[in-house]
Amino acid sequence: MLRAFLSQSILHALVAALFVQALLRAWRIEDGAWRLRFRLLALAVPVVWLPVLFVAAPFRSAPTFVVGWTLLAGERWNLLHLAGFGLGDLILLLAAGLGSALFLRDAFPPLFDLLRRPARLPDAGPWHPAAGVLTPIVHTHAKGLNIDPPRIRMVRASTPVLLCEGARDSVLVVSLPTLQRLNSKELDVAVAHELAHVASRDPALGYLLIAVRALLFFNPAAQWTARVLVDDIERRADQVAARITGNPSALARAIAVLFDAGHPPPVDSDATFERVFWRARKEGVERRCARLRQAEVVPPIEHGALRMTLAAVAVLGLVFFVV
Amino acid sequence: MRSIPRVVRSWLLLVGAFAVGLKAADRVPALMAGTPHGARIYATVAEAEHAVGAKIWVPAYYPDTMAWPPARIDLWPGPPTSVALRILGRADGRERLVLVQSLHAPASPPDELLPAVHVLTTNAVTVGRHPATLTRVLAPSGQLLHDVWWDQGPRRLTLRYSGPVEELILIATSLERMHR
Numbered sequence: 001m002l003r004a005f006l007s008q009s010i011l012h013a014l015v016a017a018l019f020v021q022a023l024l025r026a027w028r029i030e031d032g033a034w035r036l037r038f039r040l041l042a043l044a045v046p047v048v049w050l051p052v053l054f055v056a057a058p059f060r061s062a063p064t065f066v067v068g069w070t071l072l073a074g075e076r077w078n079l080l081h082l083a084g085f086g087l088g089d090l091i092l093l094l095a096a097g098l099g100s101a102l103f104l105r106d107a108f109p110p111l112f113d114l115l116r117r118p119a120r121l122p123d124a125g126p127w128h129p130a131a132g133v134l135t136p137i138v139h140t141h142a143k144g145l146n147i148d149p150p151r152i153r154m155v156r157a158s159t160p161v162l163l164c165e166g167a168r169d170s171v172l173v174v175s176l177p178t179l180q181r182l183n184s185k186e187l188d189v190a191v192a193h194e195l196a197h198v199a200s201r202d203p204a205l206g207y208l209l210i211a212v213r214a215l216l217f218f219n220p221a222a223q224w225t226a227r228v229l230v231d232d233i234e235r236r237a238d239q240v241a242a243r244i245t246g247n248p249s250a251l252a253r254a255i256a257v258l259f260d261a262g263h264p265p266p267v268d269s270d271a272t273f274e275r276v277f278w279r280a281r282k283e284g285v286e287r288r289c290a291r292l293r294q295a296e297v298v299p300p301i302e303h304g305a306l307r308m309t310l311a312a313v314a315v316l317g318l319v320f321f322v323v
Numbered sequence: 324m325r326s327i328p329r330v331v332r333s334w335l336l337l338v339g340a341f342a343v344g345l346k347a348a349d350r351v352p353a354l355m356a357g358t359p360h361g362a363r364i365y366a367t368v369a370e371a372e373h374a375v376g377a378k379i380w381v382p383a384y385y386p387d388t389m390a391w392p393p394a395r396i397d398l399w400p401g402p403p404t405s406v407a408l409r410i411l412g413r414a415d416g417r418e419r420l421v422l423v424q425s426l427h428a429p430a431s432p433p434d435e436l437l438p439a440v441h442v443l444t445t446n447a448v449t450v451g452r453h454p455a456t457l458t459r460v461l462a463p464s465g466q467l468l469h470d471v472w473w474d475q476g477p478r479r480l481t482l483r484y485s486g487p488v489e490e491l492i493l494i495a496t497s498l499e500r501m502h503r
């Protein structure tokens with residue numbers, strides 16, 4: 001039972017992730033908000049749909065269904081053997097190892113930082129003069145986004161910090177090096193980007209994603225979906241900021257400047273995988289900046305509700321026949 | 324502007340491609356292992372019994388030359404559901420005995436579990452208290468085998484054996500006696 005659940009969790013998440021990715025490409029969906037909905041659908045498959053199937057459709061494990069109706073039965077891969085073990089079980093084991101590695105790769109550094117340093121960066125003080133620069137920008141964009149302006153917290157840090165935190169009452173956290181490195185236009189659009197996160201309640205979504213990733217730590221496809229979902233959260237905030245400021249190229253510059261300042265290239269003594277991860281992140285940032293420079297206005301999606309319905313029917317229907 | 328038919332068409336194409344891809348991935352292991360695709364495979368008798376919700380009959384007597392437990396248990400969903408136990412020779416690891424039983428109604432074994440063979444001779448025999456049919460058959464590989472089958476309650480039991488016919492009857496009789 002447990003083996004079947006784990007196996008189907010991985011298979012369902014893989015099918016859902018690949019199908020959603022193929023749909024996003026086929027339909028050329030660039031709108032971050034819609035991309036996010038499609039990704040959430042893919043993530044909902046192992047989290048919500050699979051338990052529902054196990055409770056509501058136990059007949060899926062019956063021999064008649066497995067033999068006569070399934071599109072793919074993972075257990076059949078155990079017909080092949082490698083070193084005395086069923087190939088299906090070996091693939092399951094490897095996949096679980098990969099999923100755990102992906103989860104730990106993202107979960108371990110923040111946990112390590114928490115143990116090594118205080119959880120919160122020290123406040124630079126409520127009356128820090130730099131806050132005066134930010135206040136009018138925050139108020140202008142908050143009004144444009146129809147939200148209450150979040151509180152500004154200036155922190156003491158040697159590297160640029162610009163983020164929003166707090167699931168309920170969001171706070172804009174800024175360090176002095178951020179203000180020193182960005183010009184006024186870049187700062188304006190970067191703050192708009194953060195307020196777009198606040199308007200969409202992205203910090204709360206971020207906590208939810210962490211919980212889902214911890215729950216499905218063994219599932220590499222779910223870990224991958226959660227990672228690209230974060231990219232789409234950023235894409236949505238980028239698009240909102242570009243729309244309300246009309247200055248996507250300044251946002252691209254700000255992103256590049258803050259990344260370079262916050263993520264120096266690894267030195268030769270660092271482990272190879274650290275250099276690989278840094279290169280992957282750098283390329284991701286470059287792609288994001290190029291996207292902002294190329295498409296100033298993202299075309300609105302047509303028939304969004306219909307597409308979402310079709311995607312849901314297909315994904316939920318396909319995985320129903322995968323056991 | 325992308326119209327609704329184009330959206331639906333690309334969706335249908337993707338659904339079709341995924342269904343075909345999944346089905347292909349499902350076929351690969353059976354093709355590589357040379358087992359019937361439609362059958363469900365179990366490693367142990369207990370697993371198979373749990374899946375079908377019925378006791379699988381096994382003979383009490385085996386010649387020493389055969390290995391126990393069965394190398395594989397194939398389940399055909401039917402109807403009626405049939406189960407095949409494949410037992411290998413101890414020395415050469417070749418398939419010596421295949422015992423097929425239909426579970427809820429007497430029925431001939433499906434070709435997927437017991438491939439069709441050329442029948443050379445047919446004799447009426449008795450297995451314990453039950454009338455049975457014994458056939459001498461020629462497998463496509465050119466191997467001479469013996470089949471014996473009889474109906475017992477709601478089951479048809481068929482044994483295909485590579486070895487002396489006397490041993491086959493002993494195995495069959497032990498099976499019949501266990502479940503009288």
